[in-house]
Amino acid sequence: MKRVQYSNPILPYALLLPQLAIVAVFFLWPAVEAVRASFYLEDPFGFGSTFVGLENFKDTLTNSQYARTARFTLIFTVLVAFFSLSIALLLAVKADKVIRGAGSYRTLLMWVYAIAPPVAGLLGVMLFDQHIGPLTELARSLGWNLQVGVTPFDTAFVMVITAVWKQIPVNFIFFLSGLQSVPKSVQEAAAIDCRSGTRRFWTVTFPLLAPTGFFLLIINITYALFDTFGIVDLVVKGEPGNNPITLVYKVFVDGFRGNDLGGSSAQSVILMVLVFLLTVFQFRMIERRVHYN
Amino acid sequence: MASITLNTVRKIYAGNVEAVKGISIDIEDGEFIVLVGPSGCGKSTLLRMVAGLEDISSGEILIGDRLVNKVEPADRDIAMVFQNYALYPHMSVYNNLAYGLKNRGIAKSEIDQRVRKAAEILEIGEYLDRKPRQLSGGQRQRVAMGRAIVREPSAFLFDEPLSNLDAKLRVQMRMEIKKLQRDLKTTSIYVTHDQLEAMTLADRLVVLNKGQVEQIGSPMEVYEKPASTFVASFIGSPAMNLIPMKKTALGWEPEQGDGVNFDIRSDASEFIVGLRPEDLEILGDGAPLGAGLAAKVVVTGVEPVGAESYIHGTLGEGGQEVILRAAGKQHYDIGQVLSIAAKQEKIHLFNRQTGKREEEISALQPA
Amino acid sequence: MKKVQLLDHAVLILGALFMLVPVTLAFMTSTHDAMSVYKDGLQMTWGGHFTDTYKTVLTEASGFTKSVTGLTMLYNSMILGFGFAIGKIVISMLAAYAIVYFRFRFGVFFFWVIFTTLLLPLEVRILPSYEIVQGLGMMNSYSGLIIPLIASATGTFYFRQFFKSVPDELVEAARIDGAGPVKFFIDILVPLSKTMIAAIFIIMFVYGWNQYLWPTLITTDETFFTLVRGMKQILAVWVGAQIPETNQAMALAVLAMLPPVVIVVIFQSWFVKGLVESEK
Numbered sequence: 001m002k003r004v005q006y007s008n009p010i011l012p013y014a015l016l017l018p019q020l021a022i023v024a025v026f027f028l029w030p031a032v033e034a035v036r037a038s039f040y041l042e043d044p045f046g047f048g049s050t051f052v053g054l055e056n057f058k059d060t061l062t063n064s065q066y067a068r069t070a071r072f073t074l075i076f077t078v079l080v081a082f083f084s085l086s087i088a089l090l091l092a093v094k095a096d097k098v099i100r101g102a103g104s105y106r107t108l109l110m111w112v113y114a115i116a117p118p119v120a121g122l123l124g125v126m127l128f129d130q131h132i133g134p135l136t137e138l139a140r141s142l143g144w145n146l147q148v149g150v151t152p153f154d155t156a157f158v159m160v161i162t163a164v165w166k167q168i169p170v171n172f173i174f175f176l177s178g179l180q181s182v183p184k185s186v187q188e189a190a191a192i193d194c195r196s197g198t199r200r201f202w203t204v205t206f207p208l209l210a211p212t213g214f215f216l217l218i219i220n221i222t223y224a225l226f227d228t229f230g231i232v233d234l235v236v237k238g239e240p241g242n243n244p245i246t247l248v249y250k251v252f253v254d255g256f257r258g259n260d261l262g263g264s265s266a267q268s269v270i271l272m273v274l275v276f277l278l279t280v281f282q283f284r285m286i287e288r289r290v291h292y293n
Numbered sequence: 294m295a296s297i298t299l300n301t302v303r304k305i306y307a308g309n310v311e312a313v314k315g316i317s318i319d320i321e322d323g324e325f326i327v328l329v330g331p332s333g334c335g336k337s338t339l340l341r342m343v344a345g346l347e348d349i350s351s352g353e354i355l356i357g358d359r360l361v362n363k364v365e366p367a368d369r370d371i372a373m374v375f376q377n378y379a380l381y382p383h384m385s386v387y388n389n390l391a392y393g394l395k396n397r398g399i400a401k402s403e404i405d406q407r408v409r410k411a412a413e414i415l416e417i418g419e420y421l422d423r424k425p426r427q428l429s430g431g432q433r434q435r436v437a438m439g440r441a442i443v444r445e446p447s448a449f450l451f452d453e454p455l456s457n458l459d460a461k462l463r464v465q466m467r468m469e470i471k472k473l474q475r476d477l478k479t480t481s482i483y484v485t486h487d488q489l490e491a492m493t494l495a496d497r498l499v500v501l502n503k504g505q506v507e508q509i510g511s512p513m514e515v516y517e518k519p520a521s522t523f524v525a526s527f528i529g530s531p532a533m534n535l536i537p538m539k540k541t542a543l544g545w546e547p548e549q550g551d552g553v554n555f556d557i558r559s560d561a562s563e564f565i566v567g568l569r570p571e572d573l574e575i576l577g578d579g580a581p582l583g584a585g586l587a588a589k590v591v592v593t594g595v596e597p598v599g600a601e602s603y604i605h606g607t608l609g610e611g612g613q614e615v616i617l618r619a620a621g622k623q624h625y626d627i628g629q630v631l632s633i634a635a636k637q638e639k640i641h642l643f644n645r646q647t648g649k650r651e652e653e654i655s656a657l658q659p660a
Numbered sequence: 661m662k663k664v665q666l667l668d669h670a671v672l673i674l675g676a677l678f679m680l681v682p683v684t685l686a687f688m689t690s691t692h693d694a695m696s697v698y699k700d701g702l703q704m705t706w707g708g709h710f711t712d713t714y715k716t717v718l719t720e721a722s723g724f725t726k727s728v729t730g731l732t733m734l735y736n737s738m739i740l741g742f743g744f745a746i747g748k749i750v751i752s753m754l755a756a757y758a759i760v761y762f763r764f765r766f767g768v769f770f771f772w773v774i775f776t777t778l779l780l781p782l783e784v785r786i787l788p789s790y791e792i793v794q795g796l797g798m799m800n801s802y803s804g805l806i807i808p809l810i811a812s813a814t815g816t817f818y819f820r821q822f823f824k825s826v827p828d829e830l831v832e833a834a835r836i837d838g839a840g841p842v843k844f845f846i847d848i849l850v851p852l853s854k855t856m857i858a859a860i861f862i863i864m865f866v867y868g869w870n871q872y873l874w875p876t877l878i879t880t881d882e883t884f885f886t887l888v889r890g891m892k893q894i895l896a897v898w899v900g901a902q903i904p905e906t907n908q909a910m911a912l913a914v915l916a917m918l919p920p921v922v923i924v925v926i927f928q929s930w931f932v933k934g935l936v937e938s939e940k
Contacts, residue, residue: 002760002761002824002828002831003346003828003832004346004347004828004831004832004835005761005762005763006761006762006763006840006841006844007762007763007764008762008764008841011758011762011841011842012758012762012764012767013758013764015754015755015757015758015762016754016755016758016759016770018750018751018754018755019751019752019754019755019774019813019816020755020770020773020774022751022807022808022810022811023773023774023777023811023813025792025796025811026789026792026793026807026808026810026811027776027777027780027785027811027812028773028776029788029792030785030788030789030791030792031780031785031788033785033788033791033792034784034785034787034788037787037788087675090671090675091671091672091675094668094671094672094675095672097665097668098665098668098669098672100669101669101672105672105676106928107925107928108675108676108679108680109672109675109676109679110924110928110932111679111921111924111925112679112683113866113924114866114870114917114920114921114923114924114925115683115870115917115920115921116869116870116871116872116888116891116916116917116920117870117872118872118888118891118892119870119888119891119913119916119917121891122891122894122895122909122913123682123683123685123686123913124682125895126685126686126689126702126906126909126910127682127685127702131698131701132697132698132700132701132702132906133701133702134685134701134702137701165678165679165682168675168679169679170935173932173935173936174935174936177932177936222781226781226783226784229783229872229873230872230873230888230891233872233876233892234891234892234895237895237896237899238892238895238896248783248784251783251784251786251787252786252873255786255787256787256790256877261787264787265787265788268784268785268786268787271783271784272779272780272784272785275779275780275781275784276779276780279778279779344832344836345835345836346832346835346836365835366832366835366836367835367836367837367838367839368838371836372836373832373833373836375829375832375833376829377827377829378829379827379829379830379832379833380833381830381833381834381847381848381852382852383848383851383852383854384851392834392837392839392847393836393837393838396837396838396839396843397838440833440837
């Protein structure tokens, strides 16, 4: 790490102890427990559990409801990532270009970062409410009878739009900082080589932004998978019923409401694998990014 | 004040990389020693071992009579000036100077007195309340020096302290460091890759190459009698011309090119001949080739740098490149042939295989 | 040129409005009375009942939650935000200091143990985490709320990155100046990290304040509810009501977003720097 390091028989361990203790008790133990539970069938009345091998996984993966949830999660993730990334990129490019009011635009476009997903969810529910929501009214005037919580498509629509709204600021911040770190000399060289501003963007600026984009893509996938829990919970008003939900929400519903510990754990483990792959991929990306610079 | 003794000091890094290969140097009390060499020659590692920032793989380091191999840096009674100054950015200049003294438990009044004295010597008195970032490069350099002075250590260690300064400041600070060291008479080890800095500062130079000592001596000794082709090419600018020559049926010939008139009585069949650019006299057209070594040089370019001119040429058409130094502004045409000569005592001979200096100059015969 | 600039501004203004309008609606609606919102829907204009609404939600334990006032929830949110941010910074700075500045047995191993926590977010191990906290008797307590959230090593990694970027010579100079590890940490490293600490504090405060799933599970006693945790309760009561007090629901939503938004806007440059730098 450093060329010169301290050595001390106790101090480094003492410094690490709080972190390690918390990691051990609240991370490693539950993680191991989740994996273990996924191989057992819990007795619903609390009379112990039986080892069932991969049974829970088989049940989960062959369950049609799980398949439907997985399909929705995929679509949801793709839509959220696509729209929040592309809108944020558009805004960042414009914000990078304007001179007058650049600071104000930056503030106006990023502050929503601080809003919690469930609060965003509540706003979404209110805006699209049957009786008082102005956006429902707007949809109705366009001939669309929007019914959140009743029509799955409409519910999903509100989830996506709320999730995108909440995620634009993060993407905007990163894209803007990415754009601002493109060296001025490179932009000037491009301006001399290429007349068309649009072409210049796609051939010079965009490739230089690609590492930021890849990195954000992973961030957005993780966000859509996990951090939208609050949005989903609020938009379905805590009653999944026939509504579309994400995989993480299903883990919660099956584990805490359905008391299907084994099944819920198996789902957790599947998500763990997914997250693990994403993270490994992300670190590979970051390494690549270091080489770019 | 103390002498410093290095006794076959070695540094072996993980993976068996030997950065310092058994170096022994005796540094006298009050002496200014400069370790000079190209990057990667082990000079910084050696200095850091003296400071206690690197472990010693084998060998001994003594400061005064005390073996310090296992002594903590803070307890070695040394002070170090770093290349990037390593000033504490959040502390005022005053506290930067005082920090080491405070840690030593020195009385407040004593600290204050020492800091003010050092500030006065270095003319940084008016900046004592400022933060390092509010200072110019030269001022930061002074603060770094001040931090070393207040400690009143038995040795100063300098790790390329001037390389972050611009050329003009570097010359100025060089003079100041020299003066300061002369006034304080503190034993100093100074690391640099800049041969000019080394020449101007050192009482004795230690030229290092690949973890080994090539030569130790006063600057003029090293300049006038370089112990090897490495030293010859490293010290002096422009560098010494090194011309590999071999004995043929027709006499001594340069390996590349021709037109060299040179003889030597020797059993060896090859040498490297070293000639400093300023030792090569230009004889003018048609003048006879003088004693020692004489040659014909085809001019390939002239660089006037003001007080003098560097003339680039080759030994014969397309032969070995050589540089000559001439006073004032000179004009020569490209392709013009010059007759040059070097006096016998100005010719350096090196062994072709080992690169070591041959002391058999008396064996030279007039050409 | 001029026309192009105009278009740029138009796009940006549209984007800003997209971000701004929902929250403005929420705030304006909260200044109306329940009846007018029920009749006319969400409002975009000032309603004049600002003090009434906010006084009610802050001080009265009625309406949405039966046993807790908005003020208590605000207090709980503050505890979670500050507790999490401070706890995380202290613990992760110490750990990062050990990892970067010390040579010791198992150092690399410990580093990797901590590293693995980045691989699995709380959401995927939620059930066993809940059981463990329950087993430890930490339900409905601030420690149960805060400490398990600190398990993820993000802070440790931010500080590790930062410490690595501190010039090596500084610790070398400090050692020659006679500063041991504790002195170096307190006298030099902590003061040097001030901006970094501030940036991470902002990010972590917002993160802690905005926690939802974990508080939902760990706090069943309403006196421990945070504002964000309370959102669903608010919604549930609102949905069931005859004439829903939408103004009060919106007022609580505004309270739930106000502190983190204010902090992020005020310390914008630190926050942005921290966010962007730390992800490198």
